[in-house]
Amino acid sequence: MRSHESRFTVCADAIDPCPPLRLDAALEGLAGTFRGMAAHPDEYNCDCHWGSAEELAQLKVADVVLEPDLLRRTWKAVDWEFPGEVLRRILPQLAGELVAGxxxxxxxxxxxxxxFARGRWQAWPDxxxxxVREFLCAWWAHTLTDPRAAVPAYEVLACCAEASGTLTPWLAAWAAQTGPVADRRLAEAVDRWAYDLLGDELPWDAWEGEDELCAELTGWLVRHAPARLRSQGAPEELLHRVRLLGLTGEARWEDPHWPGYRY
Structure with a gap:
């Protein structure tokens, strides 16, 4: 389990004037930093449910491009003996696949x-x-500014929050980035999250601290979302969902605009 106290601090220049260039540089930075790294020589995983000995051997050789299915099984596995080394081995390729959707x-x-969190990357050498931190920051900035971004903001946020153990810097960056793309991403996210948040549930499966994360996200939306949704011409129904997030208990459920959700 992770500590509730995160060591993550968002880059001071998280809102970059040229996010695409920043993202390219961040991907190049990962490739350079982790070039030549491989899984621990003693790493093992069961060949009856993870993969073959030949596939495991590929992880112990640096810089070999993995087949997509092998990459997927590698990042999904939760039972590595040396998860930090495994994460270092696959990070450059995994990051590129993430950005591409x-x-x-x-x-x-x-x-x-x-x-990411299982690899304890925040405790790695500076x-x-x-x-890693710069990649996450650059990917988030790209998501909030590039209309061609392949992954929805609500998915990138969940990934970054779980990877870093905190929501705060990512929401701060979203608050600071007020362009039309960021506002549109916010409208998409509210539409996606409303059902869960109105039931006081976080819209993704958090490793820990789910109640605290839910309260932080809800409070942030109540403060920041209404004006930005109006700027996007969001339907009144969506605006009422955000307003209802600011109410609790019977005041929420008995409001004339309660959508009738059942939990």
């Missing part, structure tokens, strides 16, 4: 974030941790 978890992108 070619990583499709069974339940949600929070699964990928937990793969240069390595900084490369």
């Amino acid at each position: 070619r990583v499709e978890p069974l339940f949600g992108m929070e699964e990928v974030g937990r793969a 240069e390595q941790a900084a490369a």
